[in-house]
Amino acid sequence: MVIQNVFEREAFYGAPIYHPLPVVLTRGEGVWLWDDQDKRYLDMMSSYSAVSCGHAHPRLTAALCKQANILSLVSRAFYTKPLGRLLEKLCLLSDLEMGIIMNTGAEAVETAIKAARRWGYRAKEIPKDKAEIIVVAGNFHGRTTTIVSFSDEPAYQADFGPLTPGFRLVPYGDVEALAQAITPYTCAVLMEPIQGEAGIKTPPEGYLQKVQSLCKGHKVLLLLDEIQTGFGRTGKRFAFEHDGLKPDGLILGKALGGGLFPVSAFLSTKNVLSLMTPGSHGSTFGGNPLGCCVALETLALMEDERLSDHAAIMGEKFMKALKEIHSPLIKEVRGKGLLIGIEIDASRAKARAVCEGLMKRGVLTKETHETVVRFAPPLIITWQEIEFCLNSLKQTLNALE
Numbered sequence: 455m456v457i458q459n460v461f462e463r464e465a466f467y468g469a470p471i472y473h474p475l476p477v478v479l480t481r482g483e484g485v486w487l488w489d490d491q492d493k494r495y496l497d498m499m500s501s502y503s504a505v506s507c508g509h510a511h512p513r514l515t516a517a518l519c520k521q522a523n524i525l526s527l528v529s530r531a532f533y534t535k536p537l538g539r540l541l542e543k544l545c546l547l548s549d550l551e552m553g554i555i556m557n558t559g560a561e562a563v564e565t566a567i568k569a570a571r572r573w574g575y576r577a578k579e580i581p582k583d584k585a586e587i588i589v590v591a592g593n594f595h596g597r598t599t600t601i602v603s604f605s606d607e608p609a610y611q612a613d614f615g616p617l618t619p620g621f622r623l624v625p626y627g628d629v630e631a632l633a634q635a636i637t638p639y640t641c642a643v644l645m646e647p648i649q650g651e652a653g654i655k656t657p658p659e660g661y662l663q664k665v666q667s668l669c670k671g672h673k674v675l676l677l678l679d680e681i682q683t684g685f686g687r688t689g690k691r692f693a694f695e696h697d698g699l700k701p702d703g704l705i706l707g708k709a710l711g712g713g714l715f716p717v718s719a720f721l722s723t724k725n726v727l728s729l730m731t732p733g734s735h736g737s738t739f740g741g742n743p744l745g746c747c748v749a750l751e752t753l754a755l756m757e758d759e760r761l762s763d764h765a766a767i768m769g770e771k772f773m774k775a776l777k778e779i780h781s782p783l784i785k786e787v788r789g790k791g792l793l794i795g796i797e798i799d800a801s802r803a804k805a806r807a808v809c810e811g812l813m814k815r816g817v818l819t820k821e822t823h824e825t826v827v828r829f830a831p832p833l834i835i836t837w838q839e840i841e842f843c844l845n846s847l848k849q850t851l852n853a854l855e
């Protein structure tokens with residue numbers, strides 16, 4: 455059957471795993487998107503923080519096209535030059551020593567879990583199949599069967615069991631609970647420095663530092679998932695820099711691919727990653743020359759345009775302006791840099807209604823967990839463009855009051 459209507463075709467042939475806003479996007483440039491009626495929208499979500507450099511950045515599309523015409527994929531059965539260059543660059547940026555390049559975020563998280571377990575057995579001498587990883591409530595690390603196994607969101611797990619064992623869930627922000635969960639079998643603590651999908655939740659002051667000390671004291675790896683917070687999103691290159699941390703493992707993705715190509719990475723120390731051996735892990739597409747070249751150009755662009763600094767400045771001004779909006783619908787504004795969440799009073803309106811109102815007024819974003827409106831625009835956004843978002847938000851809130 456051939457269906458013409460875009461919404462109906464997708465609903466008929468696609469499994470209903472998403473609930474998109476009713477807009478058909480056909481074009482993007484910088485912070486702007488256009489629909490099939492040529493209406494323009496400000497992108498305040500940047501594909502869950504993956505389009506940090508903006509849409510169709512000419513430097514990135516040029517790098518993509520150039521490399522696509524040279525060499526795109528040969529698998530890891532052979533050497534290529536861009537892979538080593540990307541690994542070197544990422545290690546230098548993060549002050550870590552070795553890495554594995556994958557494609558999606560979830561794959562990089564899986565890589566981190568495997569590497570941490572292997573280190574647990576081979577370096578910490580945890581008895582066979584006993585290794586445990588501590589995770590925190592509200593975590594979001596992706597959608598594989600293992601990753602959803604340690605989520606506390608029932609919708610992510612429902613009827614996908616049997617779940618993978620080996621994870622302990624503790625309340626977020628509670629150092630004492632985390633300390634009590636550590637056993638001789640604990641190989642790692644895994645968390646996001648700011649929880650994205652949970653609703654842009656920042657940790658209590660000093661929490662991450664205390665977690666790091668606990669990890670050090672108990673010979674436990676601290677693995678930070680910066681898939682959403684990395685590469686300038688929070689106003690620093692990595693969010694852990696706000697707390698002066700030094701993670702043992704860093705998980706990266708999203709923005710690394712410049713919004714053009716899925717590129718993710720797990721970085722760690724030689725102690726951990728040199729325990730991985732040929733055959734222990736891999737990916738047909740992981741580390742391909744096309745993705746690596748796009749990632750290298752993305753990193754160069756971010757440095758040249760000082761996107762972290764720009765995100766810090768814009769984020770602070772934006773947050774201040776949002777906090778000055780006096781609307782009974784707003785319960786809280788929180789976040790860091792250009793990763794901002796607005797908690798909507800659920801008794802007055804749904805976050806989705808705010809997103810729909812914003813859409814009508816030319817601003818696109820998506821709610822998270824029914825009550826939070828997220829603002830995570832491309833980091834190249836200007837103050838004038840943020841003012842456009844602020845005005846649309848004020849009008850939307852007024853209309854819903």
Ligand SMILES: Cc1ncc(COP(=O)(O)O)c(C=O)c1O
Nearest residue numbers: 558559560594595596650681682
């Ligand atoms: C913190 C974090 N980890 C992992 C993921 C999963 O990444 P992907 O969707 O590329 O698998 C996400 C995606 O939103 C994320 O925000």
